[in-house]
Amino acid sequence: MSDSMYVPVMLKCNGRLCLLVGGGAVAERKAAALLDAGASVHIVSPQLKSGQLRRLADEGAVRWTSRAYEPGDLQGAFLVYAATDDDALNKTIALEADRLGIWVNVASDGEAGSFISPAVMRRGRLTLAVATSGAGPAAAVRIRQQLEEQFGRDYEEYLDILYSMRSAIKAQVESAETRKRLLDRLYRLDILGDIRRGGYESWNTEKIKLWIENNQEE
Ligand SMILES: C[C@@]1(CC(=O)O)C2=NC(=C\c3[nH]c(c(CCC(=O)O)c3CC(=O)O)Cc3[nH]c(c(CC(=O)O)c3CCC(=O)O)/C=C3\N/C(=C\2)[C@@H](CCC(=O)O)[C@]3(C)CC(=O)O)/[C@H]1CCC(=O)O
Ligand SMILES: NC(=O)c1ccc[n+]([C@@H]2O[C@H](COP(=O)([O-])OP(=O)(O)OC[C@H]3O[C@@H](n4cnc5c(N)ncnc54)[C@H](O)[C@@H]3O)[C@@H](O)[C@H]2O)c1
Incomplete structure (x- = not known):
């Protein structure tokens, strides 16, 4: 301690x-x-x-x-x-x-x-907080600035998409095991890569529902 x-x-x-x-x-x-x-x-x-x-x-x-x-x-x-x-x-x-x-x-x-x-950096739902436990707030500020360069605006859209998908999974799927399988698959999708390449097409409610239905099996 x-x-x-x-x-x-x-x-x-x-x-x-x-x-x-x-x-x-x-x-x-x-x-x-x-x-x-x-x-x-x-x-x-x-x-x-x-x-x-x-x-x-x-x-x-x-x-x-x-x-x-x-x-x-x-x-x-x-x-x-x-x-x-x-x-x-x-x-x-x-x-x-x-x-x-x-x-x-x-x-x-x-x-x-x-x-x-802490020194805080936000990208929509993403919060990165840096604390040095009193060692030097100015050092926390510098680390925050480095993180700002590393984590761009694309994370904002990425986390909004994750939020919608995960909310839909929680609402539509009762079995904890199936939810876990879907979430594993969700995190493996390269949504962030698609956003960065400009190739992400937003999913409407119907498309999310279909993806959930089609990805429940092992
Ligand atoms: C991160 C940030 C968040 C915020 O305040 O929201 C924050 N301080 C920030 C800036 C900053 N503060 C100071 C400088 C001048 C350089 C220097 O002294 O190093 C700078 C730099 C600047 O201004 O750029 C002076 C200072 N700060 C404290 C003391 C008293 C002491 O040492 O206990 C003194 C001496 C006063 C004196 O000498 O009279 C105390 C605290 N400051 C903390 C947080 C907590 C520890 C967090 C950690 O350890 O990481 C803590 C313990 C309590 C608290 O305030 O929560 C914010 C940056 C926001 C951002 O830009 O992101
Ligand atoms: N935590 C940090 O990040 C950080 C950074 C710089 C300084 N500090 C410390 O924090 C203190 C405040 O810093 P600051 O730059 O805001 O100071 P400041 O001088 O700009 O402001 C102090 C404020 O406190 C008010 N005040 C004074 N006596 C009061 C009382 N009895 N009741 C209510 N309010 C009262 C004053 O009217 C003033 O508005 C400094 O003394 C310094 O030790 C902390």
């Missing part, structure tokens, strides 16, 4: 209340990630130093409480980010969150929180 060993998870934050304490550059980055995921974002900070956060607050995309943090502000939150420039306050928020069983991220001292944010 190690202090630097984190368990990676993918959290569904859609519609959930996430609290950001602080309104600077770090809060701006975390807010963008939360809003992309459909979270309901509440910011407590006397000032919004980030212009982007001021715009979001003006538009009503985030709720802003314009004052210093007070104990109890994190009641009801699913996640909390302690992102002020007051290191001692960030740690106090982390202790309070721990007491309430709320996951907390500490921007000024990652190890004081219960989760850290």
